[in-house]
Amino acid sequence: MIVNQFLVVAALLFSIGIYGVLVRRNAVLVLLSVELMLTAVNINLVAFGSYLQDQLLAGQVFALFVIAVAAAEVGIGLAIVVLIFRNRSSANIDELDLLKW
Amino acid sequence: MTYLATSLFLYAEEGAEHAVELGNGGVLAEWAWLIPMVPLVLMFGVLFLGRRLPMKGWELAEFSMLFVAVYGVALFIANANQGIHYEGAIEIATIGSFVLEWGWMVDGLSIMMYTVVGVVGFAVFTYAKGYMEGDIRFTGFFANFTLFAAGMLVLVSAPNLLQLIVGWELVGVASYLLIGHYWEDHENNAAAIKAFITNKIADVGLFIGVIIIAVTVGSFRFTDVLDAIAGADDALIQVAFWAGLTLFIGAMGKSAQFPFHVWLPDAMAGPTPVSSLMHAATMVTAGVYLLGRMFPLYQNELFAVDVKTIIIIVGALTLFLTGLIALVQDDIKKVLAYSTLSQLGYMTVAMGAGAYTAGLFHLFTHAFFKALLFLAAGSVIHAVHSNNMSDMGGLRKYMPSTYWTFIVGSLALAGIFPLAGFWSKDEILASIQHDAGHGGGAVASIVLIVAIAGAFITALYMARAVYLTFFGEYKGEGQPQESPRIMTYPLIGLAVASAVAGFSNMPGIFTGFTDWVGARIHVIGDHHAESINFLLAGLGLTAALAGIAAGTRLWRADRETQAARDTFRIPVLYPLLERKYYIDDFYLRGIVNTTKGPIARAIDWSNTYVFDGVVNGVGAGAGFMAKIVYGGIDQRGIDLAVNATAAATGEAGEQLRYTTTGRVQQYAWALFAGTILLVVGFLIFS
Numbered sequence: 097m098i099v100n101q102f103l104v105v106a107a108l109l110f111s112i113g114i115y116g117v118l119v120r121r122n123a124v125l126v127l128l129s130v131e132l133m134l135t136a137v138n139i140n141l142v143a144f145g146s147y148l149q150d151q152l153l154a155g156q157v158f159a160l161f162v163i164a165v166a167a168a169e170v171g172i173g174l175a176i177v178v179l180i181f182r183n184r185s186s187a188n189i190d191e192l193d194l195l196k197w
Numbered sequence: 198m199t200y201l202a203t204s205l206f207l208y209a210e211e212g213a214e215h216a217v218e219l220g221n222g223g224v225l226a227e228w229a230w231l232i233p234m235v236p237l238v239l240m241f242g243v244l245f246l247g248r249r250l251p252m253k254g255w256e257l258a259e260f261s262m263l264f265v266a267v268y269g270v271a272l273f274i275a276n277a278n279q280g281i282h283y284e285g286a287i288e289i290a291t292i293g294s295f296v297l298e299w300g301w302m303v304d305g306l307s308i309m310m311y312t313v314v315g316v317v318g319f320a321v322f323t324y325a326k327g328y329m330e331g332d333i334r335f336t337g338f339f340a341n342f343t344l345f346a347a348g349m350l351v352l353v354s355a356p357n358l359l360q361l362i363v364g365w366e367l368v369g370v371a372s373y374l375l376i377g378h379y380w381e382d383h384e385n386n387a388a389a390i391k392a393f394i395t396n397k398i399a400d401v402g403l404f405i406g407v408i409i410i411a412v413t414v415g416s417f418r419f420t421d422v423l424d425a426i427a428g429a430d431d432a433l434i435q436v437a438f439w440a441g442l443t444l445f446i447g448a449m450g451k452s453a454q455f456p457f458h459v460w461l462p463d464a465m466a467g468p469t470p471v472s473s474l475m476h477a478a479t480m481v482t483a484g485v486y487l488l489g490r491m492f493p494l495y496q497n498e499l500f501a502v503d504v505k506t507i508i509i510i511v512g513a514l515t516l517f518l519t520g521l522i523a524l525v526q527d528d529i530k531k532v533l534a535y536s537t538l539s540q541l542g543y544m545t546v547a548m549g550a551g552a553y554t555a556g557l558f559h560l561f562t563h564a565f566f567k568a569l570l571f572l573a574a575g576s577v578i579h580a581v582h583s584n585n586m587s588d589m590g591g592l593r594k595y596m597p598s599t600y601w602t603f604i605v606g607s608l609a610l611a612g613i614f615p616l617a618g619f620w621s622k623d624e625i626l627a628s629i630q631h632d633a634g635h636g637g638g639a640v641a642s643i644v645l646i647v648a649i650a651g652a653f654i655t656a657l658y659m660a661r662a663v664y665l666t667f668f669g670e671y672k673g674e675g676q677p678q679e680s681p682r683i684m685t686y687p688l689i690g691l692a693v694a695s696a697v698a699g700f701s702n703m704p705g706i707f708t709g710f711t712d713w714v715g716a717r718i719h720v721i722g723d724h725h726a727e728s729i730n731f732l733l734a735g736l737g738l739t740a741a742l743a744g745i746a747a748g749t750r751l752w753r754a755d756r757e758t759q760a761a762r763d764t765f766r767i768p769v770l771y772p773l774l775e776r777k778y779y780i781d782d783f784y785l786r787g788i789v790n791t792t793k794g795p796i797a798r799a800i801d802w803s804n805t806y807v808f809d810g811v812v813n814g815v816g817a818g819a820g821f822m823a824k825i826v827y828g829g830i831d832q833r834g835i836d837l838a839v840n841a842t843a844a845a846t847g848e849a850g851e852q853l854r855y856t857t858t859g860r861v862q863q864y865a866w867a868l869f870a871g872t873i874l875l876v877v878g879f880l881i882f883s
Binding site: 114117118119126189190192193194195196 | 858859860861862866869
């Protein structure tokens with residue numbers, strides 16, 4: 097089995113995620129980009145777990161944990177975004193600069 | 198820890214050694230620690246409970262003395278049956294290899310002292326109840342008095358030099374309190390302080406001696422020290438002269454030997470029972486006791502045998518010079534005080550002549566008749582309310598009991614056959630003569646003449662005291678009355694003791710006392726008389742009778758006191774005696790005033806200008822240094838560094854805070870860039 101094609105897909109997904117986090121202005125899209133990065137990590141974990149023939153299936157198990165954490169994170173993130181949108185009628189994160197000096 | 202030391206007891210006339218087996222005294226000796234402890238404990242009883250008791254604490258004090266007397270006599274009898282040597286000790290503390298012990302010595306010497314202190318103490322305490330009746334500090338007096346006796350018992354029961362010092366100082370402090378009993382009078386305070394300080398000066402000698410011995414032998418215990426002497430310890434031989442001399446200086450203070458004798462006559466400021474006990478059983482006998490306890494040190498040819506010459510000369514000077522002063526005193530107690538000094542001189546002479554038994558025998562007999570004389574004098578003072586013999590006279594009619602007992606005491610003191618003083622004085626004369634033929638040389642021969650002259654003087658001043666007090670016309674005020682029975686009974690008891698005490702050692706007939714006080718380990722070369730020396734006994738007796746005859750001639754009843762005094766008023770000698778050889782004046786003007794005047798001023802000057810100058814200089818220097826340190830280093834150096842650090846941190850924060858933009862994506866950029874940098878770094882450097 098060759099692992100390269102999985103790694104290439106994962107790297108592409110991760111790069112797209114990075115791009116989205118750094119560039120997109122909409123908070124929802126930033127969260128989605130974060131999900132993309134996590135997915136890339138999951139692909140890597142599963143691919144290496146399968147490639148190394150791990151008897152404990154550690155890669156797959158970790159992927160499940162990451163999915164659970166990602167679900168929780170996106171839940172909280174979307175709740176915050178909804179609240180911010182309600183308060184300010186906007187989800188543009190450039191306008192959210194309250195945490196400065 | 199108790200241990201028995203039953204070993205060879207060396208008792209010899211010039212080298213001949215008899216080995217006598219000593220007993221351990223059994224239960225009686227094992228419990229002998231009660232002898233000093235009962236008075237010590239009851240002293241506190243008197244002090245704290247005395248006021249609430251029906252007899253104001255006197256009963257406790259009296260009981261303690263009765264206890265000591267009974268115990269002492271019981272031990273005395275046991276010792277007479279079989280010689281006792283027992284040492285008990287308990288450990289108090291261990292400091293390194295040194296073990297501090299409290300012990301009790303039960304041997305011939307200490308048993309004799311227990312008996313004397315107990316019996317005389319019992320008589321004096323009984324008497325004191327009558328004498329001190331109505332005194333405002335009655336209870337306190339008996340607390341001090343018990344402490345005084347207890348201190349002496351601690352001293353004589355000590356089996357080591359350290360405990361001896363404890364007893365020595367207890368006696369000293371109790372004597373200070375008792376002499377100053379009537380402290381309302383400044384003179385009495387002065388007398389108490391004088392006694393204390395004179396003793397303290399001599400005590401320095403004792404301390405040095407004890408330190409020398411303890412360091413050399415490595416033990417404070419008498420047994421160890423005497424073992425070292427018996428074993429001819431080389432290290433001890435080297436220091437023996439100085440150890441012996443300094444111990445003797447200590448003994449000179451307590452036993453009031455010339456030139457430390459000045460405190461004793463002034464100690465008459467205390468109540469008469471105090472004088473009585475002090476002169477008979479406690480305090481002044483301590484020095485003679487110490488010489489007796491350390492006797493082998495002086496007697497062994499290898500050790501401090503040279504000190505004996507000093508001892509005999511000091512003793513002879515004391516016995517002669519102070520005896521003469523007694524002739525011109527008007528205060529009856531002072532006559533007796535100087536007489537005590539003179540008799541202590543005899544004891545010291547005996548010790549110096551190497552006569553252990555004779556010295557202690559005189560201590561023993563003297564204790565009874567001197568206690569008696571003081572108590573009788575106290576009885577007279579009680580009746581006429583004056584110490585001065587010029588206020589007395591003719592008391593024979595008014596106070597028969599006092600008169601007769603005083604006569605017995607005086608005759609015993611003068612050494613008239615067959616009373617106690619005769620036997621002990623004769624023993625001393627015989628010892629001196631023996632010493633003159635065995636190493637004492639010309640000094641001992643001269644001392645022998647001085648001692649016989651002393652017997653004459655003793656009889657002379659006692660005759661004077663008797664005639665001025667009891668004969669002629671009464672010159673005081675009021676009608677003198679005989680003292681109550683509580684005062685006369687002790688007088689009678691002591692008179693009987695004074696009469697018979699001498700029979701305990703009659704050379705050639707019965708020498709029980711020699712064996713009694715000889716019951717201890719290591720007594721070497723005691724020069725005691727084996728048989729009576731009729732020539733010396735006759736000479737001594739003749740001198741005493743001549744003294745009485747001369748006294749009768751000078752101060753007989755039908756002459757006026759003043760006239761008799763004039764008869765005696767020899768131009769140069771009389772003022773010399775009246776001023777006590779100017780010794781007190783010398784001490785006061787020569788030593789005290791010099792110290793108070795120029796020396797104190799010089800010290801004050803050096804203190805003000807030298808020591809204070811140094812101290813102030815150091816202070817000013819420290820202040821100057823502090824200013825430099827504060828202004829220069831602290832303020833400018835350290836504070837600058839601290840402030841600069843704080844300012845730099847503040848400025849950096851001011852500049853750097855603009856990086857905190859609040860834009861999340863900028864942070865994310867930084868994070869990402871940092872990660873890239875780290876990854877690139879790892880790739881390059883790994």
